[in-house]
Amino acid sequence: MQVNKKSKVKTKKQPFDYVLVAIFLVVIVITIYPFLNVLAISFNDPIDTMRNVNFIIPRKFTVHNYVYIFTENNLISPFLVSVARTLIGTATGVFCTSMLAYVLSRNDFYFNKLFTMLFIITMYVSGGMVPEYLLLTRTLKMGNSFWVYILPGVIWVYNVILIRSFINGLPQALQEAAMIDGANDFTIWWKIILPLCKPVLATVALFIAVGQWNSFMDTYLYARDLKTLQYILYEIMEQATLKIDPHTAEEQLKNTVSPLSIRMAVTIVATVPILIVYPFLQKYFVGGMTIGAVKD
Amino acid sequence: MSMKKKGKEKVVKQKFSWSLMWKQRYLLAMSVPFLIWLIIFKYIPLWGWTMAFQEVKPNSFALPVWKRKFVGFANFIQTFQDRLFKQTMLNTIGISILGIFLGTFAAIIFALLLNEICFNKFKKVTQTISYLPHFVSWVIIASIAKMFLNDGGALDVLFGKKLHLMSSNSPLFWVVVCLINVWKEVGWDAIIYLSAMAGIDQGLYEAAKVDGASRFQRMWHITLPGIKPTVVVLLIMSIGGALNVGMERQMLLSNGIVQDHAMVLSWFAYVRGIGTNNYGLGTAIGMFQSVVGIVLLLIANKIAGLLGESRLI
Numbered sequence: 001m002q003v004n005k006k007s008k009v010k011t012k013k014q015p016f017d018y019v020l021v022a023i024f025l026v027v028i029v030i031t032i033y034p035f036l037n038v039l040a041i042s043f044n045d046p047i048d049t050m051r052n053v054n055f056i057i058p059r060k061f062t063v064h065n066y067v068y069i070f071t072e073n074n075l076i077s078p079f080l081v082s083v084a085r086t087l088i089g090t091a092t093g094v095f096c097t098s099m100l101a102y103v104l105s106r107n108d109f110y111f112n113k114l115f116t117m118l119f120i121i122t123m124y125v126s127g128g129m130v131p132e133y134l135l136l137t138r139t140l141k142m143g144n145s146f147w148v149y150i151l152p153g154v155i156w157v158y159n160v161i162l163i164r165s166f167i168n169g170l171p172q173a174l175q176e177a178a179m180i181d182g183a184n185d186f187t188i189w190w191k192i193i194l195p196l197c198k199p200v201l202a203t204v205a206l207f208i209a210v211g212q213w214n215s216f217m218d219t220y221l222y223a224r225d226l227k228t229l230q231y232i233l234y235e236i237m238e239q240a241t242l243k244i245d246p247h248t249a250e251e252q253l254k255n256t257v258s259p260l261s262i263r264m265a266v267t268i269v270a271t272v273p274i275l276i277v278y279p280f281l282q283k284y285f286v287g288g289m290t291i292g293a294v295k296d
Numbered sequence: 297m298s299m300k301k302k303g304k305e306k307v308v309k310q311k312f313s314w315s316l317m318w319k320q321r322y323l324l325a326m327s328v329p330f331l332i333w334l335i336i337f338k339y340i341p342l343w344g345w346t347m348a349f350q351e352v353k354p355n356s357f358a359l360p361v362w363k364r365k366f367v368g369f370a371n372f373i374q375t376f377q378d379r380l381f382k383q384t385m386l387n388t389i390g391i392s393i394l395g396i397f398l399g400t401f402a403a404i405i406f407a408l409l410l411n412e413i414c415f416n417k418f419k420k421v422t423q424t425i426s427y428l429p430h431f432v433s434w435v436i437i438a439s440i441a442k443m444f445l446n447d448g449g450a451l452d453v454l455f456g457k458k459l460h461l462m463s464s465n466s467p468l469f470w471v472v473v474c475l476i477n478v479w480k481e482v483g484w485d486a487i488i489y490l491s492a493m494a495g496i497d498q499g500l501y502e503a504a505k506v507d508g509a510s511r512f513q514r515m516w517h518i519t520l521p522g523i524k525p526t527v528v529v530l531l532i533m534s535i536g537g538a539l540n541v542g543m544e545r546q547m548l549l550s551n552g553i554v555q556d557h558a559m560v561l562s563w564f565a566y567v568r569g570i571g572t573n574n575y576g577l578g579t580a581i582g583m584f585q586s587v588v589g590i591v592l593l594l595i596a597n598k599i600a601g602l603l604g605e606s607r608l609i
Binding site: 014017021023024028031034037038041052053096099102103106108110111115119122124126127128129130131132133135138139140151152154155184185186189213215217230231233234237260263270271274275278279286 | 310312316317320322323324325326327330331333334336337338341342343344345347357358406409410412413415418422423424425426427428429432433436438440442443444450454479483487511536543548562565566570581582583585586590593
């Protein structure tokens with residue numbers, strides 16, 4: 001995504017350059033305003049929020065909404081489930097994906113073609129929701145167990161291809177030298193390939209971690225007893241559809257909080273971890289995206 | 297995503313032998329467990345397609361395949377005659393085509409304009425911000441969207457009148473869904489076009505400049521043709537997935553009022569298959585979606601080949 005700095009001669013700025021900046025300032029506002037709005041509501045006094053919801057600086061600052069969701073709503077256990085599945089899922093996912101990708105990058109492996117084909121087919125054809133649901137809940141009896149968050153999605157074929165094409169781009173000489181020294185294939189993968197793959201592993205780790213953190217459908221389909229943060233937010237959203245009469249509500253809300261404020265606070269709790277992580281990995285995933293799409 | 301370039305790798309044709317297997321025992325140990333995983337989690341559900349031709353209810357699921365009642369194409373016929381089927385197909389195709397059109401158009405425009413920005417710092421910040429919604433889950437997006445778009449929501453207040461964006465039982469909901477999707481994905485989708493633009497020979501621009509081409513002429517005659525192969529490949533992929541409109545997004549954004557226009561095939565499979573415990577019917581709907589998807593992909597691929605563009609498969 002870098003501008004070709006060498007060939008870009010310093011030219012005089014045209015009016016169009018400033019028009020572009022103006023256009024993208026509008027784009028930035030449209031992208032960011034909803035998040036700032038939600039953030040402001042989550043820190044604003046619930047009764048005050050009912051007057052008008054369009055603001056990005058809390059008018060009556062309070063942390064009561066957050067205190068409420070972590071004490072009354074018991075957000076702690078869903079939060080822990082979300083964190084656990086993200087950490088464990090990402091670690092096992094990166095380990096397994098990179099191991100498989102290395103094997104499939106080895107052209108001298110006898111089953112290379114066959115295995116690659118078997119994996120790639122599943123990108124285009126899948127059994128669909130009902131057979132998968134039956135397999136997981138009825139046949140394997142994984143419903144409401146933590147493993148349903150980890151095992152079925154431990155490998156994404158797209159990520160395998162991503163890592164494999166990265167490995168293919170590494171110099172062959174390193175592997176050959178190690179082989180002559182008598183290192184076995186596992187050692188070559190672990191000691192030589194993995195350290196060189198850090199950029200693509202960071203990309204894949206980000207993809208898996210975001211997927212795990214954001215995952216909602218698997219809870220909805222298989223594990224409603226093992227609630228994640230996303231599922232809790234969904235439940236709150238469903239409950240909040242009841243309309244509240246502003247006249248009586250004010251009485252009720254004197255010492256409590258409004259559904260909207262709670263929802264916005266939970267929304268922020270579910271968003272912030274991603275917000276913290278992704279900008280730092282940007283240079284990796286932009287490169288990773290390009291490898292996956294162009295080279296393979 | 298497998299555009300294989302032939303002849304790139306020198307393949308040594310190996311004969312099967314046990315000594316070769318022993319030599320590659322580490323590679324085998326590192327891949328066979330995943331093959332078993334693949335068979336269990338991906339190929340057994342494919343085998344589950346047999347259920348589409350059987351009557352499978354919760355009590356008959358435990359029976360072995362050959363003991364279940366074979367019903368031929370009855371599940372498919374029942375699907376096509378379902379009172380919701382026509383509207384569901386219409387929604388799926390409508391949302392899909394509108395989504396592909398709006399999404400591709402917006403991402404290309406976004407990339408084209410961003411590529412022209414000469415303030416590097418500003419460009420970088422803009423891009424970082426534009427990725428943000430992509431990484432946020434649909435539950436969160438839905439939570440925010442409903443706050444903004446529901447009756448009496450922030451957008452209604454802003455415009456001072458009722459827009460009924462989320463409460464009109466009409467194809468307006470398709471547009472709303474697609475626009476939310478554009479808002480979420482435009483920055484992310486633009487990555488690929490931007491990297492295609494970065495690959496265009498800079499000499500072309502210099503030459504055009506010398507010939508006196510204006511900035512817009514350069515964008516139109518150099519940048520756009522330069523990214524054409526990328527656009528075609530991505531369009532093929534999206535046409536292949538035309539029926540795979542995700543249930544998650546539709547379910548989360550919809551509500552009781554707009555549900556008629558939010559229902560798509562995958563959600564329909566859930567409602568009929570798991571919701572009413574008619575597993576055979578649900579499988580048939582999923583299989584229909586999958587098979588049509590493959591046919592669409594092959595057709596799009598063929599067309600791209602005929603047009604002389606790079607093909608996917």
